[in-house]
Amino acid sequence: MVRAAQIFYLASSQFDVTLIMDYPFQVKTLGEYEAAYARAQADPEAFWADIAQHFTWKKPWDTVLDWEFTTPMVRWFDGAQLNITENCLDRHVTLYPARTALLWEPNDPTEASVEWSYQSLLERVEAFCHVLQARGIQKGDRVCIYMGMVPELAVAVLACARMGAIHSVIFGGFSAESIVDRVQDAQATAIITCDGAFRGAKSIPLKPIVDVALTQCASVHTVVVLQRTHEKVHIQAGRDIWWHEALPTHGKPFPAVAMEAEDPLFVLYTSGSTGKPKGVVHSCAGYMVWSTYTFVNVFQSSPGDVHFCTADIGWITGHSYIVYGPLAAGATTLLFEGVPNYPAPDRLWQITEKHQVQILYTAPTAIRALMACGVQYPDAYPMASLKVLGTVGEPINEEAWQWYHRHVGKEKSPIVDTWWQTETGGILISNLAGVTPAKPTFATLPLPGIQPVLVDEYGHELVGNDVSGNLCIRFPWPGMIRTTYGDHERCRQAYFSTYPGYYFTGDGCTRDAEGRYRITGRVDDVLNVSGHRIGTAEVENAINMHPKVVESAIVGYPHPIKGQGIYAYVILSSSCATALEEEALRAEILQEVSRHIGALAKPEKIQFVSGLPKTRSGKIMRRILRKIAEGAQDQLGDTTTLLDPTVVESILAGCL
Numbered sequence: 120m121v122r123a124a125q126i127f128y129l130a131s132s133q134f135d136v137t138l139i140m141d142y143p144f145q146v147k148t149l150g151e152y153e154a155a156y157a158r159a160q161a162d163p164e165a166f167w168a169d170i171a172q173h174f175t176w177k178k179p180w181d182t183v184l185d186w187e188f189t190t191p192m193v194r195w196f197d198g199a200q201l202n203i204t205e206n207c208l209d210r211h212v213t214l215y216p217a218r219t220a221l222l223w224e225p226n227d228p229t230e231a232s233v234e235w236s237y238q239s240l241l242e243r244v245e246a247f248c249h250v251l252q253a254r255g256i257q258k259g260d261r262v263c264i265y266m267g268m269v270p271e272l273a274v275a276v277l278a279c280a281r282m283g284a285i286h287s288v289i290f291g292g293f294s295a296e297s298i299v300d301r302v303q304d305a306q307a308t309a310i311i312t313c314d315g316a317f318r319g320a321k322s323i324p325l326k327p328i329v330d331v332a333l334t335q336c337a338s339v340h341t342v343v344v345l346q347r348t349h350e351k352v353h354i355q356a357g358r359d360i361w362w363h364e365a366l367p368t369h370g371k372p373f374p375a376v377a378m379e380a381e382d383p384l385f386v387l388y389t390s391g392s393t394g395k396p397k398g399v400v401h402s403c404a405g406y407m408v409w410s411t412y413t414f415v416n417v418f419q420s421s422p423g424d425v426h427f428c429t430a431d432i433g434w435i436t437g438h439s440y441i442v443y444g445p446l447a448a449g450a451t452t453l454l455f456e457g458v459p460n461y462p463a464p465d466r467l468w469q470i471t472e473k474h475q476v477q478i479l480y481t482a483p484t485a486i487r488a489l490m491a492c493g494v495q496y497p498d499a500y501p502m503a504s505l506k507v508l509g510t511v512g513e514p515i516n517e518e519a520w521q522w523y524h525r526h527v528g529k530e531k532s533p534i535v536d537t538w539w540q541t542e543t544g545g546i547l548i549s550n551l552a553g554v555t556p557a558k559p560t561f562a563t564l565p566l567p568g569i570q571p572v573l574v575d576e577y578g579h580e581l582v583g584n585d586v587s588g589n590l591c592i593r594f595p596w597p598g599m600i601r602t603t604y605g606d607h608e609r610c611r612q613a614y615f616s617t618y619p620g621y622y623f624t625g626d627g628c629t630r631d632a633e634g635r636y637r638i639t640g641r642v643d644d645v646l647n648v649s650g651h652r653i654g655t656a657e658v659e660n661a662i663n664m665h666p667k668v669v670e671s672a673i674v675g676y677p678h679p680i681k682g683q684g685i686y687a688y689v690i691l692s693s694s695c696a697t698a699l700e701e702e703a704l705r706a707e708i709l710q711e712v713s714r715h716i717g718a719l720a721k722p723e724k725i726q727f728v729s730g731l732p733k734t735r736s737g738k739i740m741r742r743i744l745r746k747i748a749e750g751a752q753d754q755l756g757d758t759t760t761l762l763d764p765t766v767v768e769s770i771l772a773g774c775l
C-alpha cells in the first residue's frame with residue numbers, strides 16, 4: 120500500500136489549476152497510451168494516485184486501494200474526503216466563472232435554448248440544496264429523480280451530490296410500478312419530478328405517474344415538482360411543493376458536504392438476468408476519478424469543448440458523460456430534451472451546427488434509425504465543428520459505423536466505440552479518439568487500469584489472441600460497482616460468483632489476432648433493445664400478470680433498427696376463438712408490460728403457443744426459442760433432451 124503522505128503533495132484546500140488548463144493525465148499518442156497501460160498494470164496504486172492528485176480533496180487518502188473479489192470488497196482512496204460537486208463546479212468557478220457549463224436544447228426547436236455558466240449552475244445547485252435541506256433531506260438520504268431532460272435535472276442530481284444525499288435517477292419512460300420498486304428498495308424519502316415532459320410529438324404526464332406510485336411509497340415525505348408542461352397536476356399539501364415556489368429568494372451559498380471516498384454517490388437501477396432490477400451503487404471518489412479520466416482520454420476532450428451526449432440522464436451514460444465527467448473536466452455539456460427525429464430527422468445535425476458541437480456521443484440505434492431516413496439530412500449540414508464521434512450501448516454494425524463516419528463525421532472525425540456498463544461507472548474498452556486506431560465494430564483496446572480476461576464456459580482463461588469467450592475483468596478500477604443497494608450478496612452472486620476471482624460482465628467477446636476486443640452481446644438472459652437493458656424475467660413476470668396467461672418465455676431476435684427486438688411466446692389458459700380476440704389479447708398483454716415496466720419493454724412479437732420447450736428438469740430451452748425467433752429453423756440443434764419434442768413442431772407451425 121502506498122501511504123498518502125508519500126504521494127499527496129497538493130495542499131488539500133487549494134484548487135488544482137492544472138487539470139483545468141490542460142489535462143495532465145490525457146494520453147496524446149499511441150506510445151503514451153502504451154506507457155500508461157503498462158504503468159497502470161505494474162503499479163496501479165502509484166498510477167491512480169498520480170491522477171487523483173489533480174482533483175480537489177478536502178482530506179487526502181490513507182490508502183489508494185484495498186480489494187478482494189470474493190466478498191467482494193473494493194475501496195479506493197480510503198480515508199480521503201471530497202465532494203464531487205467541488206470538482207464539477209467550484210473549482211471551475213474560481214478560475215473562469217463565465218465559461219458555459221451547460222447548454223440545453225428544448226424539444227421544440229422554436230423555444231429558446233438555455234446557456235448556463237459554471238457560476239450560474241453552481242448558484243442554482245446551491246439554491247436547490249437549500250430547498251432539499253428545508254425539507255429535512257440530509258447526507259445519506261435517498262432521493263429519487265423522475266424528470267424529463269430539462270436542465271433542472273442536472274441541478275437536482277448535483278444538489279443531491281453536494282449535500283450528500285444519494286440520488287436514484289429513474290428514466291422518465293418507466294411506469295408507476297417501476298418507481299414503486301425503486302423507491303421501496305432504496306427507502307427513498309423524496310422524489311423530484313416535473314408536471315410532465317416533452318418528448319418528440321408526445322407529452323408525458325410525469326407527476327400523475329408519481330401520484331399513482333406514491334400510494335405505495337410510505338417512505339416518501341417530500342415531492343418537489345418542476346413546472347415544465349404547465350399541465351394541471353395534483354399537489355398534495357404538506358407533501359408536494361413546486362420547485363419555483365420553494366427556491367430561496369436570495370442567493371445563499373451551500374457549502375459542499377464532506378463525503379468519505381467510499382460513501383455512496385448514487386444508486387442506479389439496472390436489469391439483470393433474474394428478479395427485479397438491482398440498485399448499482401457507485402462511490403464518490405473512485406467514480407469521480409474514473410468518469411473524468413475516461414471522458415478526457417476516450418474523447419480527447421479539450422477544456423471548454425462542447426460535448427453532446429444524446430443519452431438520457433436516467434441511464435448511466437447520462438450520469439457519467441452528460442453530468443459528472445464533462446463537468447469535472449470543465450467542458451460544456453449539452454442536454455437535449457427531445458428525440459433525434461423530431462420535428463424532422465435532421466434534429467441532431469441541426470443542434471450540432473447550432474451549438475458548434477465538438478463531440479457527439481450517441482447510440483447505434485439512433486444512427487440506424489436516422490440512416491433509414493436518408494443521407495440528405497446529415498449531408499445538408501457541414502458540421503465542421505465536430506472533432507470526435509462516439510457510440511455506446513450496443514454493438515454497432517459495420518454499415519451503421521460507415522454511415523456515421525461518412526455522413527456525420529465527413530470522414531475526418533474518429534469514431535470511438537465505447538464498451539461499458541452501468542456497473543463499470545465509465546468506459547472500459549474503447550479506442551481513444553485519434554490516438555489509438557479504430558476498427559469498425561471493435562471497441563478495440565482496454566483503458567489503462569483495465570485488465571480484461573476471456574474465459575470459456577468452465578471459467579478457464581483463454582490466453583493468446585484470436586479467441587472468443589465470456590468477458591471478465593480481473594483487477595479493480597476506480598469506477599466499478601461497490602455493491603447492490605441493500606443486498607451485498609446479490610452483488611456477489613450477480614458479478615463475482617460465475618467465475619471466481621473475476622468480475623463477470625455478462626457479455627460475450629472476441630479478441631482478434633491483434634489483441635483487439637469486439638463485444639458480441641449479452642450471454643445471459645438480459646436483452647439489449649435500442650441500447651436499453653431489459654431482463655427477460657422482468658418481461659415474463661409482467662406478461663404472466665395477465666389473468667389469461669399461464670406462462671411465457673421471452674427471447675431477443677435481431678432487429679434492423681433496435682439491435683434486438685423482443686419476441687414473446689405465451690401460453691394461454693384457453694385459446695382465443697377468433698383472430699380479432701387474439702389481437703385484443705395481444706394489445707392487453709402489451710398494456711400489461713407498459714404498466715409493470717414501461718413502453719420500452721413491449722415485445723414486438725407475441726406468439727400464442729400450446730407449450731414451451733423444456734428439459735426434463737423443467738428448464739425452458741431458450742436456445743431453441745431464440746433460433747425460431749431469428750428464423751433459423753434449420754439450426755435448432757439437438758431437441759431430443761426435451762421433455763416433449765413435439766412442442767417444437769407446433770411452435771414452428773405457428774411462428775410469426
Ligand code: WTA
Pocket residue numbers: 389434435436510511512513514515536537538539540541542562624625626638639640641647650651652
Ligand atoms: C452493451 C451502457 C457492444 C453490453 C453504457 C453491456 C455494448 C450493456 C457497448 C450495458 C458497445 C454497451 N459495444 N455492446 N460499445 N456498450 N454495450 O448497463 O451488452 O445500460 O453489457 O450500460 O450494453 O448496458 P448499460
